[in-house]
Amino acid sequence: MTQHGNTQPASAAFGRLTPLKIIATGAALPPTKVTSAELDIRLGKPPGFVEKRSGIDFRFHGSDSASQVELAVAALRDALNRQAIAPESIDLLIYASAIPVQALPFSAAHVLKASPLKKGISSFDINTSCVSFISALQVAAGLLSTGAYRRIAIVSAELASRGIDWEHEESSIILGDGAACAIVEQGDGQSGILSCLLETYPAGIDLCQIRAGGTRRNPRAGLHHSDFLFQMDGKRLFRQAAALIEGYWQRLLSSAGCSLADLATVIPHQASHVSLEHMRRRLNVPTDVLIDIYRQHGNQVSASIPTALHYAITHDRFKPGKPVALVGTAAGLTLGGMVLMP
Amino acid sequence: MTQHGNTQPASAAFGRLTPLKIIATGAALPPTKVTSAELDIRLGKPPGFVEKRSGIDFRFHGSDSASQVELAVAALRDALNRQAIAPESIDLLIYASAIPVQALPFSAAHVLKASPLKKGISSFDINTSCVSFISALQVAAGLLSTGAYRRIAIVSAELASRGIDWEHEESSIILGDGAACAIVEQGDGQSGILSCLLETYPAGIDLCQIRAGGTRRNPRAGLHHSDFLFQMDGKRLFRQAAALIEGYWQRLLSSAGCSLADLATVIPHQASHVSLEHMRRRLNVPTDVLIDIYRQHGNQVSASIPTALHYAITHDRFKPGKPVALVGTAAGLTLGGMVLMP
Numbered sequence: 001m002t003q004h005g006n007t008q009p010a011s012a013a014f015g016r017l018t019p020l021k022i023i024a025t026g027a028a029l030p031p032t033k034v035t036s037a038e039l040d041i042r043l044g045k046p047p048g049f050v051e052k053r054s055g056i057d058f059r060f061h062g063s064d065s066a067s068q069v070e071l072a073v074a075a076l077r078d079a080l081n082r083q084a085i086a087p088e089s090i091d092l093l094i095y096a097s098a099i100p101v102q103a104l105p106f107s108a109a110h111v112l113k114a115s116p117l118k119k120g121i122s123s124f125d126i127n128t129s130c131v132s133f134i135s136a137l138q139v140a141a142g143l144l145s146t147g148a149y150r151r152i153a154i155v156s157a158e159l160a161s162r163g164i165d166w167e168h169e170e171s172s173i174i175l176g177d178g179a180a181c182a183i184v185e186q187g188d189g190q191s192g193i194l195s196c197l198l199e200t201y202p203a204g205i206d207l208c209q210i211r212a213g214g215t216r217r218n219p220r221a222g223l224h225h226s227d228f229l230f231q232m233d234g235k236r237l238f239r240q241a242a243a244l245i246e247g248y249w250q251r252l253l254s255s256a257g258c259s260l261a262d263l264a265t266v267i268p269h270q271a272s273h274v275s276l277e278h279m280r281r282r283l284n285v286p287t288d289v290l291i292d293i294y295r296q297h298g299n300q301v302s303a304s305i306p307t308a309l310h311y312a313i314t315h316d317r318f319k320p321g322k323p324v325a326l327v328g329t330a331a332g333l334t335l336g337g338m339v340l341m342p
Numbered sequence: 343m344t345q346h347g348n349t350q351p352a353s354a355a356f357g358r359l360t361p362l363k364i365i366a367t368g369a370a371l372p373p374t375k376v377t378s379a380e381l382d383i384r385l386g387k388p389p390g391f392v393e394k395r396s397g398i399d400f401r402f403h404g405s406d407s408a409s410q411v412e413l414a415v416a417a418l419r420d421a422l423n424r425q426a427i428a429p430e431s432i433d434l435l436i437y438a439s440a441i442p443v444q445a446l447p448f449s450a451a452h453v454l455k456a457s458p459l460k461k462g463i464s465s466f467d468i469n470t471s472c473v474s475f476i477s478a479l480q481v482a483a484g485l486l487s488t489g490a491y492r493r494i495a496i497v498s499a500e501l502a503s504r505g506i507d508w509e510h511e512e513s514s515i516i517l518g519d520g521a522a523c524a525i526v527e528q529g530d531g532q533s534g535i536l537s538c539l540l541e542t543y544p545a546g547i548d549l550c551q552i553r554a555g556g557t558r559r560n561p562r563a564g565l566h567h568s569d570f571l572f573q574m575d576g577k578r579l580f581r582q583a584a585a586l587i588e589g590y591w592q593r594l595l596s597s598a599g600c601s602l603a604d605l606a607t608v609i610p611h612q613a614s615h616v617s618l619e620h621m622r623r624r625l626n627v628p629t630d631v632l633i634d635i636y637r638q639h640g641n642q643v644s645a646s647i648p649t650a651l652h653y654a655i656t657h658d659r660f661k662p663g664k665p666v667a668l669v670g671t672a673a674g675l676t677l678g679g680m681v682l683m684p
């Protein structure tokens with residue numbers, strides 16, 4: 001991304017950048033806070049077990065009738081309201097999430113319908129599972145550079161609780177629901193993407209999945225109750241990601257023309273406390289550089305990265321001239337990351 | 343799309359264009375040809391009924407165990423082989439379809455795994471239901487313009503037969519399976535997008551849908567057998583699209599800086615014989631300008647437009663200097679179209 005095409009000179013210290021300005025962010029959570037103490041009781045564990053095992057104080061779960069669309073719209077409204085952005089100024093809505101609302105039509109149309117945005121604008125879904133938001137930022141920068149759109153809203157929303165397998169201890173206690181939004185423009189060329197790197201290694205495709213939802217498992221092709229539930233082989237997933245992450249990180253930083261020491265903030269996917277700590281150590285990221293909201297959110301699938309970005313922005317950790325990295329591993333297996341100049 | 347940013351001068355006669363060169367296309371079909379005479383028997387209709395009602399001689403249906411991924415890979419291989427393109431030269435795979443393989447992870451990872459493409463490249467899904475391929479072309483042009491990628495494969499694949507409601511006469515007889523692929527580069531600036539217009543009017547979101555597949559309908563939220571099937575209110579959908587299509591078409595042509603007479607070829611979504619003929623008349627498209635492969639394919643959902651594009655290219659209907667329009671209406675309700683300079 002740093003070598004060719006419609007890029008602008010960045011700060012002399014770094015590589016060239018693709019213009020992109022985040023002009024607003026927002027987030028939303030369902031109303032029900034689920035503490036780890038409550039899960040101890042639900043799962044018949046001794047007090048403190050779930051908190052220790054999951055590394056979470058509380059996460060938020062929607063009810064069985066909660067709407068993923070309403071959660072998405074709440075995050076979008078939050079972003080619009082915080083910066084007093086006129087809804088009719090948005091000309092593209094991208095829904096960037098791992099799980100859709102339904103098989104047909106695409107989820108962005110559902111979100112557009114329930115949103116204050118102008119009907120008749122462009123909208124589509126992008127999906128790279130847990131790093132969908134990173135893909136959407138890269139796609140948005142491209143579309144802004146060709147002048148196809150002027151102001152783009154990106155929304156990631158997940159009701160992970162809807163797919164929890166309560167028989168599977170490891171995954172059931174880490175997942176949380178939530179949504180987040182970013183509104184972007186091309187900007188003046190001072191802000192943008194220094195590098196973006198998405199790498200998919202599909203040998204690990206079955207290690208993290210929900211088999212129902214499309215043509216693979218349904219009443220005609222064959223279907224089992226477990227096909228609707230989130231399945232994860234945490235150990236093998238962890239091993240595969242761990243073998244790749246260091247080389248990946250070096251490629252991401254090197255294509256940004258920067259070093260770890262240049263990064264003011266690192267915003268990781270909030271996968272689990274073990275994976276966060278492992279990644280932090282392997283990549284030598286100082287604790288005070290990392291954004292870690294996992295203990296109060298859990299793993300919110302695709303909503304984790306934009307929720308953590310929103311946290312960084314609202315806590316003064318995303319400042320002009322100081323590069324910020326987004327990074328995560330995702331079902332696929334995909335490694336996704338981006339170095340942004342705020 | 344024609345006013346701003348990284349665009350190039352096109353032929354003096356037209357507007358400015360966003361560079362995009364289609365360097366290869368391919369298509370694939372499942373092995374089983376289903377004639378309308380066979381459906382007469384299956385549905386207990388008199389001979390000739392289904393052919394007359396559907397306007398189709400035959401469509402292709404995969405078996406209940408057929409793989410959407412294998413169909414996608416067959417189309418990708420066809421495109422690679424026809425132009426002797428090295429698989430390792432592709433640096434991004436976009437899966438641009440209405441229906442996914444499964445809820446998690448995204449379908450492009452499944453296609454990448456089964457494909458001859460290099461593992462570790464970037465991949466993601468784009469979904470705008472039946473006009474997903476048009477969104478993907480627009481997104482690809484943006485990503486090529488920023489230098490993020492150099493050669494992108496876009497694949498649309500559908501096993502519509504998997505979701506046919508055989509109790510619903512109208513939709514059951516028109517759907518066909520298939521896949522198609524286009525491989526694109528930035529090119530030399532002579533070929534590209536003169537205009538692209540995607541408009542979503544979600545008031546019609548329930549008129550064409552499959553309710554299962556995501557968080558809206560599943561065992562936890564409530565689920566009925568019919569939620570897995572394709573549901574369509576053809577009359578209302580037709581009325582809504584008909585009310586919008588003429589104004590939309592004028593906006594698309596006007597933003598391309600061209601008139602209907604400039605178009606060498608119009609490649610529509612192959613929705614149904616009635617809608618194709620209606621659109622052709624309302625938009626005043628001469629019969630010999632329209633690509634109509636419906637009678638031998640049926641409605642292949644998102645695979646229709648790229649399959650018809652592949653037909654146009656292999657039948658000498660996509661030639662330098664002569665603008666070509668892609669256009670369709672899609673579940674959403676979305677109107678999508680693009681004027682390309684080949």
